[in-house]
Structure formats: C-alpha cells, structure tokens
Amino acid sequence: xxxxxxxxxxxxxxxxxxxxxxxLRSQSLAADRIVVVDNASADGSVSMLQSEFPEVLVQPQxxxxxxxxxxxxxxxxxxxxxxxxxxxxNPDTTxxxxxxxxxxxxxxxxxxxxxxQSKILLYxxxxxxxxxxxxxxxxxxxxxxxxxxxxxDSTDGAKDVGFTSGAAMAIRTSVCKRIGLLDxxxxxxxxxxxxxxxxxxxxxxxxxxxxxxxWHKYRFFGRAGKRKFYFLERNRWIILLSYYRVRxxxxxxxxxxxxxxxLLAYAMKSGWFWLKVAAYRDVCKAFxxxxxxxxxxxxxxxxxxxxLLSSMCGTLEAPDLHSALLDRIGNPxxxxxxxxxxxxx
Numbered sequence: 001x002x003x004x005x006x007x008x009x010x011x012x013x014x015x016x017x018x019x020x021x022x023x024l025r026s027q028s029l030a031a032d033r034i035v036v037v038d039n040a041s042a043d044g045s046v047s048m049l050q051s052e053f054p055e056v057l058v059q060p061q062x063x064x065x066x067x068x069x070x071x072x073x074x075x076x077x078x079x080x081x082x083x084x085x086x087x088x089x090n091p092d093t094t095x096x097x098x099x100x101x102x103x104x105x106x107x108x109x110x111x112x113x114x115x116x117q118s119k120i121l122l123y124x125x126x127x128x129x130x131x132x133x134x135x136x137x138x139x140x141x142x143x144x145x146x147x148x149x150x151x152x153d154s155t156d157g158a159k160d161v162g163f164t165s166g167a168a169m170a171i172r173t174s175v176c177k178r179i180g181l182l183d184x185x186x187x188x189x190x191x192x193x194x195x196x197x198x199x200x201x202x203x204x205x206x207x208x209x210x211x212x213x214x215w216h217k218y219r220f221f222g223r224a225g226k227r228k229f230y231f232l233e234r235n236r237w238i239i240l241l242s243y244y245r246v247r248x249x250x251x252x253x254x255x256x257x258x259x260x261x262x263l264l265a266y267a268m269k270s271g272w273f274w275l276k277v278a279a280y281r282d283v284c285k286a287f288x289x290x291x292x293x294x295x296x297x298x299x300x301x302x303x304x305x306x307x308l309l310s311s312m313c314g315t316l317e318a319p320d321l322h323s324a325l326l327d328r329i330g331n332p333x334x335x336x337x338x339x340x341x342x343x344x345x
Contacts, residue, residue, distance in 0.1 A: 007074030106209030133161025202301030314338030
C-alpha cells in the first residue's frame with residue numbers, strides 16, 4: 001500500500017479528539033504517521049496527546065489558524081516525508097476498522113482520482129447519512145449529498161461526486177504538487193468545495209468511497225453560529241469569480257440577481273442581514289486575492305465551463321434552505337435557467 005499520513009486539525013476538542021484517535025489505533029491499515037495540528041487549544045488537548053497518544057506528531061500553534069492554513073501545515077510535513085496520500089480527518093469523527101484501507105484503495109484505483117472522501121454518517125444516528133458525496137449548485141452553493149437519508153449504498157468502487165467533504169478526505173500528494181494546497185483565503189467553510197473544483201478544472205476526478213465509513217458529530221452551525229453564513233457567502237462569491245469564464249459569469253447574471261434578492265430577504269428574516277452585507281464588503285476588499293486565485297486556477301484549466309457545469313445541479317435541495325417559495329417558484333426557475341446556460345456555454 002502507498003505511504004499514507006493522516007492530518008487532524010484540533011481546536012478545543014479534547015474529548016472528541018481522544019475518541020477519534022482511539023478509532024484510528026485499531027485500523028486494518030495503519031497510517032504511516034498521524035499529525036495533529038492544534039490551533040492554540042485551551043482545554044488541555046496538547047497535554048492529553050502527549051500523555052495518551054505518544055505516537056502522534058503534535059504541531060501546536062500560537063493562534064487559531066483556521067482549517068486550510070492548519071491543514072496545510074500537516075500536508076507539507078507529509079509531502080516532505082514522502083507520503084503518497086494525505087488524509088484530512090475532522091477530530092469530531094470516529095471511523096470504521098477498515099476505513100483507511102477502503103479509502104486509500106478507492107483513491108488508488110485510478111491515477112486520475114485527485115481527491116476521495118469516505119462515506120460519512122451521522123454519529124447520533126449511525127444508519128443515516130451526513131454525506132455520501134457533496135453537491136455543487138451552479139450558483140456556487142455546496143451542501144451535503146443525501147443528508148439524513150438511510151444508508152443503502154453498498155457500492156465498493158469510486159463514485160464521482162460534486163465535491164468532497166473535508167471532514168474525511170484523501171488527497172494524492174502528486175496532485176498537491178500539480179494544483180497546490182488548500183487555499184488559505186477561503187479558510188473557513190468552502191475550502192473543500194474550492195479544492196474539488198480546482199482538481200476538476202485540471203481534468204482530474206473527485207470521488208467518494210462508499211465502502212469507507214466514518215461517523216461525524218455534525219452540526220450545521222457548529223461553533224461559528226450564524227457567522228457561518230458570512231463565511232459561506234463570502235467564499236461562494238470568491239469561488240464564482242475565480243472559476244467561471246467571463247462569458248459564463250455574464251450569462252449567470254440574471255440567476256445571480258434572483259438568488260441574491262432571495263438571500264437578502266432570507267437573511268433579513270433570519271437575523272444575519274448584516275453578515276450578508278459584510279460578505280459583499282469583504283469580497284470587494286479581497287479583490288487582490290480573488291485575482292490571484294483566478295489566475296492560478298485558470299492556468300490549470302483542462303476542461304471548458306460546460307464540462308465543469310455538468311458536475312453541478314440546478315436546484316437547491318439542502319434541508320436548511322427549504323421553503324415553500326423556493327420549492328414552488330425558486331427551484332423551477334433556477335433549474336430552467338441552468339438548462340439554458342448549459343446550452344449557451
């Protein structure tokens with residue numbers, strides 16, 4: 001089997017981390033090394049690691065660096081030591097005994113596979129899905145695939161998906177050398193979506209491994225609260241402005257106006273209107289970063305926008321976004337416009 005490193009990013013998750021590492025100890029395929037990048041935890045996480053998991057390589061930080069920056073520390077270490085795969089795993093997960101073996105076997109089954117996520121189930125409802133492969137909407141939204149549905153998929157092979165979940169995903173390090181690491185501007189929410197799109201734009205596959213199972217203590221808001229909406233919206237716009245060709249962006253303007261009006265109304269009703277405004281402001285302030293990211297990803301391009309769009313969907317099915325207005329009017333209009341765009345690009 002190829003050399004595999006597992007990287008976990010921790011921030012005040014001592015008890016979850018202990019349980020996660022315990023499940024990693026019993027793997028049928030042992031990782032060559034496990035790295036925990038600790039984002040300045042104040043709950044004794046580092047001392048717990050040093051006393052209970054001496055085999056783990058701990059990388060304590062002086063501040064909370066965020067998801068992308070902290071994970072990249074572990075990825076660089078893995079690459080420097082010759083790892084062929086680096087697996088990103090959330091510390092609030094537990095994994096099946098054969099999780100790593102199945103994940104790496106699927107990722108290694110095709111040299112065109114860049115990123116591979118495991119099947120992720122809900123920790124509190126272990127027969128229900130958190131995601132079996134995430135979904136990308138053509139206006140930049142990303143959400144869990146088949147969230148809350150019963151796990152009935154027993155397929156062993158690779159399953160192409162819209163984007164992979166950063167909660168449990170393997171990255172081929174040769175791909176990191178080709179397309180780069182996680183983007184550190186998109187540092188909270190949306191990092192996995194952006195990286196999957198980058199791999200796909202480079203002509204590579206983005207897949208899930210249904211036979212690899214992990215259980216996630218998933219909460220939509222997590223520790224960010226409503227501020228999560230700010231990060232999701234800011235990063236959605238950064239991704240949109242970076243990935244589509246200019247002609248495609250112009251074609252999308254009517255649909256973008258429609259969804260922005262709806263989002264502003266929803267934000268006002270739900271109490272995060274000013275977070276939405278802040279997202280607009282900070283996208284404008286990040287113009288230089290957007291320009292840099294756009295230049296980098298467009299240089300990787302091996303497919304056209306029609307091919308990129310073919311991996312996306314035209315309707316929003318995320319449980320947290322359901323409303324009668326969206327279901328009866330918004331989704332039919334958005335889906336019809338998606339089909340129109342597909343014919344024009």
